[in-house]
Amino acid sequence: MSEHVRVRFAPSPTGYLHVGGARTALFNWLYARKTGGKFILRIEDTDVERSTQEAVDGLLRDMKWLGLTWDEGPEVGGPHGPYFQSQRLEIYHRYARQLVEKGAAYPCFCSEEELEAKRMKAEEEHRSVHYDGTCRRLSKEEVDRRIAAGEPHVIRVKVPEKDYILDDLVRGKVEWKAETLGDFIILRSSGMPVYNFCVVADDADMQISHVVRAEEHLTNTHRQLILYEALGIKPPVFAHASLILGEDKTKLSKRHGATSVGQYAEDGFLREAMINFLALLGWNEGTDREIYSVEELKERFSLERISKSPGVFDHAKLTWMNGQHLRALPVDQLLPMVEPLLKKAMPEETRLQNPEILRKLVELIQIKMNVLNDAVDVARSFLQAGEPENEEAAAMVATEKSQKLFAALADEFSRCEWVRDGYNAAIKAAGKIAEAKGKDLFMPIRVKITGTCHGPDLVGILDVLGRDETLKRLK
């Protein structure tokens, strides 16, 4: 069975890839990887007005950044293409023709004005606002005549008088009573298919086995079930995950600040952390575990354990989680990630050109970072000499004792061997002369050299700065 798993992510290219869409994509991808099935990417660009090439490019870029590789879709092709809905029009027409021929769908000549009038009247009379089926009763002759006369028409599907039950993998049984729906449109008068119809046609054509998507599509499933039945095709298994909300508990949108995957990539978040966080937002394996590698998620993911209730996107927790992944990284992996950031931010900083020093620097600052971009501020805080940051710091270096300490230290530093043990001993020796130890010893030195009261390990800083620079700053 597992080799038949075929899942898809079907975004519409009307904007950037946001975290909600990314999570849907991730759930699908994880399921495919877990089962050894196929993950298909399909671009739903039938809304010509709003779809843009730019959005498609961004979508693909962000998917790649997350590492959500697709087995069939744009750029890679596949046996069920094309993978852009705008290029699949014949397929929709073929399916629509099939339905009309079967008598499961019919042309409708009602104009939008007529329908609007009916809708308003129904509302006034407190009746349900569904299409009344006027054209359903048209004779074959009349239909043929009006089509031949070139009258504009849509295609509607005949909705059977029966209840539908969806057995959703995450929600359980969901039931719709007959008469909650009128005959709905599948083909517009322009000949363009409507969303609910495209989805079914495509999912059927691409032999999708499991439809994993967000809750906003739950009620659409009713129509889709009707369409599958009309087509005589067994529907796929459905799993509806709930929505991701902003801090104010409304559906996550641009108003909530950074919601695009691309933005997080730019802000220095790690792909692994992003995946970890998204996976745990609405899914867990039933344990206390929080930190997972992508590999581990691929092994453990299951559709059944997706949660039903909506979740708030907690930026603070993402940041924490990113820090966890970041600190777990071997320096060899972290280094190439922060190197370009540092060099770009401080092109004049020659120490960054020295591989040995650079490595020491990264080792030193790793523990202080939560996102990659933190590297710049942390490194800058001591690479560049600064005046005391505040009065407290200024007072610390201004005392007579401190002056004595710096003089002694400069002397010791200029003579000692410039290795950790060497300058460590030098600091102690200078401390003895100036009669300072502990905080009183280290703090003034730190402030004198960096200008601030806090930062990474002082000895590590000296290691990065080197003897000449340290002496220069002491004087």
Added chain:
RNA sequence: GCCCCUUUCGUCUAGUGGCCCAGGACACAGCCCUUUCAAGGCUGCGACAGGGGUUCGAAUCCCCUAAGGGGCGCCA
């Protein structure tokens, strides 16, 4: 208005009739470690939406109410 979904600490969640006067994580507060800040460790704060049932026993099952969300398009 009609239909559908959801409801455990501020947030993410564990929990599928007794192990739960509810566990973990983020955030917050305090302490420890420490030359500072982080990181780490420990402690604290803090929740079963409300009301009825069922049951010896309910966060867990049923019903009602409320709140939130989604849908009811020739948008996707």
